Amino acid sequence: MTFEFYRFRFQFRSAGTLYFPPHKSGNIVRGAFGTIFRKLVCMSDCRDAKSCDVRTTCPYACVFEPQAARGEGPSGLADWPRSFVFRAAHLDGHTIRAGENFNFDVHIFDVRDPSLQYFVLAFAQLARGGLGPGRGLAELAAVDQLDLGGATVERVFDGERFQMGELAAPIFVDLREAPGRVERARVRFVTPTELKSEHKVADRPEFGVLFGRLRDRVSTLRTLYGPGPLDIDFRAIGERAAAVRMTQCELKRTDADRLSSRSGQRHPLGGFVGEVEYQGELGEFVAYLRLGKWVGVGRQTVWGKGEMEVMELT
Secondary structure: OEEEEEEEEEEEEEOOOEEOOOOOHHHHHHHHHHHHHHHHHOOOOOOOHHHOOOOOOOHHHHHHOHHHHHOOOHHHOOOOOOOEEEEOHHHOOOEEOOOOEEEEEEEEOOOOOOOHHHHHHHHHHHHHHOEOOOOEOEEEEEEEEEOOOOOEEEEEEOOOOEOOOOOOOOEEEEOOOOOOOOOEEEEEEEEEEOOEEOOEEOOOOOHHHHHHHHHHHHHHHHHHHOOOOOOOOHHHHHHHHHOOEEEEEEEEEEOOEEEOOOOOOEEEOOEEEEEEEEEOOOHHHHHHHHHHHHHOOOOOHHHOOOOEEEEEEO
């Protein structure tokens, strides 16, 4: 049983000064992408993807508002997760000067139709129009397909034209691969993370809650964009996860918010970051924890929240 996805790096050259506020780079990238994407492909009289007459074939609706495009989600899921996430947290709080290079990654989970051309077209136009609070100008210099270790597999866009016929094979992560007996592990929450438990935001990432949210996200992404739901006993594996104990918790809360361009309302972007150690029978969970680095876990993963890393301890 595997999980498949594409990893792309979008490389830019700044033509002016760009600034990415702390904890907001992913949201800036996501919001700007959605705005430009909609302008590129939607009809001028379209007011809302949910009520659009061609929503089932509209690229914007299918990629950026997939629930609106395809109807009700599995098991009554109200909001479908988007088929991609951004990785731009390394830009948080940074100022990019004219002539400097910068990049961010996009992970795409729809391996049947990754729609890469729309990402490239949108970001090429977005860079020319300005990015960030000061609308600093840039140019899209290249787009590379990466492997799991970050090495370039193919250059798919050279700054002027697409170089691809077909993409190289996606990354495969074997979810049944167990590293043997693992009794202790440390999880680092790299970007702000919020986990829900019993209809409220959890104060701490107890392992049963963390694994449950991660398992459900992976299964939903596979259902919507891959070969189908996880072939596991959800209840049994959840009970085994609940038996894993948290032995150390060193977290801090980050606070930030965003202003919605549509509603004019402010929405929180914060969450906890830091490290947590767990003890118990962890072997069967390690592959899922590793996958959390690439898919994210919890709320607002599309702009990079919920990125995590795992280290097995002896």
